[in-house]
Amino acid sequence: MNDNGRNFPAKDVLLLLPPLKEHLYGEGWRFSESPTVPLGLMYLATPLIKAGYHVNFIDLTVDRLEKDQYFNLLKNPDFILISCYTQSLKNTVKIIHDIRNVNHRAYIICGGHYCTDTGKHVEGSDMTVFGEADLYIVKILDLVGSKRSLSNIPGLSYKKNGRLVRNPGFQLVEDLDLVDPPSFDLVRNKQYGYLYGIRVDAMMPIITSRGCPFHCSFCTFQGVSYRERKVKPVIEEIKMRVQEGARLIIFYDDNFLLRRTRVIELLDRIIEQKYDLKLVIAGRVDLADLEIYRKLKEAGVIIVLFGIESANQDVLNFYKKRTTVGKIKTAVINANKAGILTYGNLIIGSPIEGLKHFEINRKILKKLPLDFLNVHILDYIYPSPLWHDAHKRGLIKENEYKITANEKLCGFSREELIKMQEKLIRTFYNNPKRILRLMYKLSRNLGLGYIITLIKLFYTRSIYRSAERFHDSAIAK
Numbered sequence: 315m316n317d318n319g320r321n322f323p324a325k326d327v328l329l330l331l332p333p334l335k336e337h338l339y340g341e342g343w344r345f346s347e348s349p350t351v352p353l354g355l356m357y358l359a360t361p362l363i364k365a366g367y368h369v370n371f372i373d374l375t376v377d378r379l380e381k382d383q384y385f386n387l388l389k390n391p392d393f394i395l396i397s398c399y400t401q402s403l404k405n406t407v408k409i410i411h412d413i414r415n416v417n418h419r420a421y422i423i424c425g426g427h428y429c430t431d432t433g434k435h436v437e438g439s440d441m442t443v444f445g446e447a448d449l450y451i452v453k454i455l456d457l458v459g460s461k462r463s464l465s466n467i468p469g470l471s472y473k474k475n476g477r478l479v480r481n482p483g484f485q486l487v488e489d490l491d492l493v494d495p496p497s498f499d500l501v502r503n504k505q506y507g508y509l510y511g512i513r514v515d516a517m518m519p520i521i522t523s524r525g526c527p528f529h530c531s532f533c534t535f536q537g538v539s540y541r542e543r544k545v546k547p548v549i550e551e552i553k554m555r556v557q558e559g560a561r562l563i564i565f566y567d568d569n570f571l572l573r574r575t576r577v578i579e580l581l582d583r584i585i586e587q588k589y590d591l592k593l594v595i596a597g598r599v600d601l602a603d604l605e606i607y608r609k610l611k612e613a614g615v616i617i618v619l620f621g622i623e624s625a626n627q628d629v630l631n632f633y634k635k636r637t638t639v640g641k642i643k644t645a646v647i648n649a650n651k652a653g654i655l656t657y658g659n660l661i662i663g664s665p666i667e668g669l670k671h672f673e674i675n676r677k678i679l680k681k682l683p684l685d686f687l688n689v690h691i692l693d694y695i696y697p698s699p700l701w702h703d704a705h706k707r708g709l710i711k712e713n714e715y716k717i718t719a720n721e722k723l724c725g726f727s728r729e730e731l732i733k734m735q736e737k738l739i740r741t742f743y744n745n746p747k748r749i750l751r752l753m754y755k756l757s758r759n760l761g762l763g764y765i766i767t768l769i770k771l772f773y774t775r776s777i778y779r780s781a782e783r784f785h786d787s788a789i790a791k
Contacts, residue, residue, distance in 0.1 A: 325459055326368045328391035329355045329500070332398070332405040333374040339381040350506050350519035350564055354426060355397050356496030358451050363497055365452045367393075371500040374405075389416050393455055397426040398436055400534070400695050400715050410438035421458055431534045431697055432715075435471040435478060444469040445485030446524070448493045490524060490543045495551045498558070514760075516561040522548045522580070526568040528598075530623075531634045531699040532661065532692065535568070542576060549583050556589055562616075564594040571597035577606065581613040592616045592759070599645035600637045607652035616759040618649050622658040625678035626671045629664055634699075643682060650683040655755050658684045660738070663692035663719030663731050672734050676741050685752050687742045689735045691728075692719040 331352050335344045355371065362369050372379075372387060379387070388394070394413055398406050406424065413420055424436035425443035435442045447454070450467060457464050464470060468483025487493055498518065507517045525540040526533075555563060571577055584593075595610070596619040602610075610618070620642070624630055627639050649656045660675065679687065694701045696715040704710045710717050721727045726734070743749070 325392035325455065326390055327362055327370070327393045327395065327455070328387065329359060329369065329371040330394060330396045330409065331355060331373045331375060332396065332402040332409055334399070334401050334405075337374065337405045337408055339379060339384060343378045350517055350566075351496075351498060351501045351504070352397060353496055353519055353521055353566055355395070356498060356500070357448050357493060358395060359500055360494045360497040361448065361452050362455070363499075364494070365456075367452075367455065369500065373501070373504060376505045385412065385416050388413050388420075391417070391420055392459070393421050393423065395423045395425065395451075396436075396439070398424045398428040399426060400428045400431070403428055403436075403715060407437055410436070414438070423454070427534065428715075430484075430538075435480075441470060441472040443485065444471075446487045447485055448487055450485055486539070487524070488541065490541055491547050495554065514562055516559050517564065518555045518558070518560040518562075519564045519566050520548070520551055520555065521566040522570070523567045523572070527572070528569075528636060529634060529699075530621075531632070531703075532695075534695050534698045540572070542573070545576065545580050545583055548580060549587070552584065552589070552591075553587070556591060560591070562592045562594065565596070567596065569598055569601070570595040571601040571606070574601070574606070577602075578609065581609045584613045585609075589614070595619070596621075598637065600641040602645065602648070604648040604651060607648045607654060611652045611654055615654055617655040617657055619657045620645060620659070622684075623661045624664075624671070625660075625675045625682075626667070629667060629671060632664055632666050633661075639678070643678075646682050646684050650685075650751075653755060653758060655685045655752075655759055656683075657686040658682075658688070660687060660689045661692050662689060662734055662738070663724050663726065665724045668725060672738075676738055679738065679742055680745065683748075683751065684742075685748070685755060687739065689738045691731045691735060692724070693717070694719070694723065 333344070338344060352373065359369050359371065370387070370391070394417075396406055396409065406428075410422055410424075413422060421441070422439045423441045423443060424439040425447055428434075429436060429442050430444050430446075433444060441454075441458075443450075443454070445468075454464070454467060454470070456462075457467070464472060464474075464479075465481065468481055469485040470479075470481040472479055472481075507514050523540065523542045525538040526535060527540045552563065584591075591614050593610075593613065593615045594617045595615055599620050599622070607618075621635075622642055623633055623635055625639055625642070630637060630639065646656050646658070658679075660679070662672070662675070692700075694704050694710060694717045701710060701717075704717075704723060705712070709722055717723070718728065719726075719731060724731075
């Protein structure tokens with residue numbers, strides 16, 4: 315046996331993130347804005363490396379590979395672990411086909427949001443994992459490598475004697491502090507660090523909680539319990555990232571602001587450390603007041619990302635957002651008073667919307683002191699409640715896992731929605747007061763150099779495309 319108690323040699327593992335856009339090579343490759351590394355795969359890398367596996371990583375959203383480079387990387391691994399999303403499912407199936415063509419011995423394992431949300435086995439894979447595999451992944455690979463039974467591992471579907479077997483259950487990490495911090499050694503030379511069209515160096519991600527207690531009707535993440543890490547290990551990880559050179563940290567919690575007492579404790583500890591560090595968080599509009607925003611600012615937070623979704627109360631109710639337009643306005647105003655940049659995500663195309671909703675969105679957002687805006691056309695993604703409702707009404711077919719709003723699903727065609735989307739963006743940014751405020755806040759939060767970059771973005775009319783890329787990356791990361 316080796317040092318890890320195995321009676322078989324260490325194996326080569328490839329971690330792979332498929333692209334959200336069409337999978338192309340070399341000059342045809344399409345850039346997707348990627349602020350930071352995909353944490354899910356990096357959380358798997360740590361225990362595998364500690365257990366003695368040889369681990370490599372491909373991120374096809376940032377790795378501009380020629381065709382021969384791509385296939386050469388697929389030839390040798392014994393295990394290939396693929397992170398699956400509904401938006402990249404077609405690419406995932408194509409990549410599995412590519413692997414089979416050049417590497418007949420590779421054992422392909424799929425996991426990630428698509429698998430967990432749908433409970434479906436990914437076509438062509440040897441195994442699909444449902445849930446969070448952090449504490450199971452080494453044991454799974456050990457059992458496969460030594461050809462032992464997988465029957466005691468929950469939340470798996472896999473091939474056995476030519477048929478598909480489904481182990482009951484779901485893999486869930488109840489105590490997040492049992493999980494080792496993600497390993498970033500595999501991504502040192504990759505092109506991460508783009509945030510809304512602006513290149514930010516030394517940016518690293520941290521997550522302090524998993525799950526979400528809310529149940530928005532467009533969201534696929536339904537029923538996953540909310541869990542928190544203790545403050546002390548979070549502070550220890552921040553210290554680790556600072557020692558590795560981080561100057562900006564993005565907190566990838568679904569809602570960083572969820573529990574006030576914990577937020578204050580964590581912010582106080584960050585303030586005590588006196589790091590020269592900038593922070594980005596995401597949060598609901600109804601969970602913080604001006605006192606919290608001022609403390610966020612003192613701790614180094616420069617951007618808060620809000621899921622605004624709509625400036626119409628009936629649409630918010632339809633999405634089951636459990637908040638109000640008044641709270642949206644208050645949150646943006648308070649964050650602005652604290653000197654924090656704000657990024658809002660808006661969704662158009664719900665089946666209850668008409669032109670009056672569009673006009674209300676346009677008028678309210680024009681006056682709101684929001685700094686950045688992304689307008690997204692509603693996607694019906696399996697297995698969100700919206701998808702199920704549309705499917706029951708015969709508007710979406712069983713195999714249509716992701717459908718963007720159109721004349722069949724709402725009162726507007728795809729082309730009309732795109733025009734509305736573009737008009738909302740133009741109206742929002744065609745505001746001298748907003749631009750001056752944004753430049754001032756950027757200079758205070760990030761330095762004068764970013765003002766030049768921002769001017770270039772507006773001059774080339776690329777800020778809208780940057781918003782789209784940022785939205786795509788948020789899905790993937």
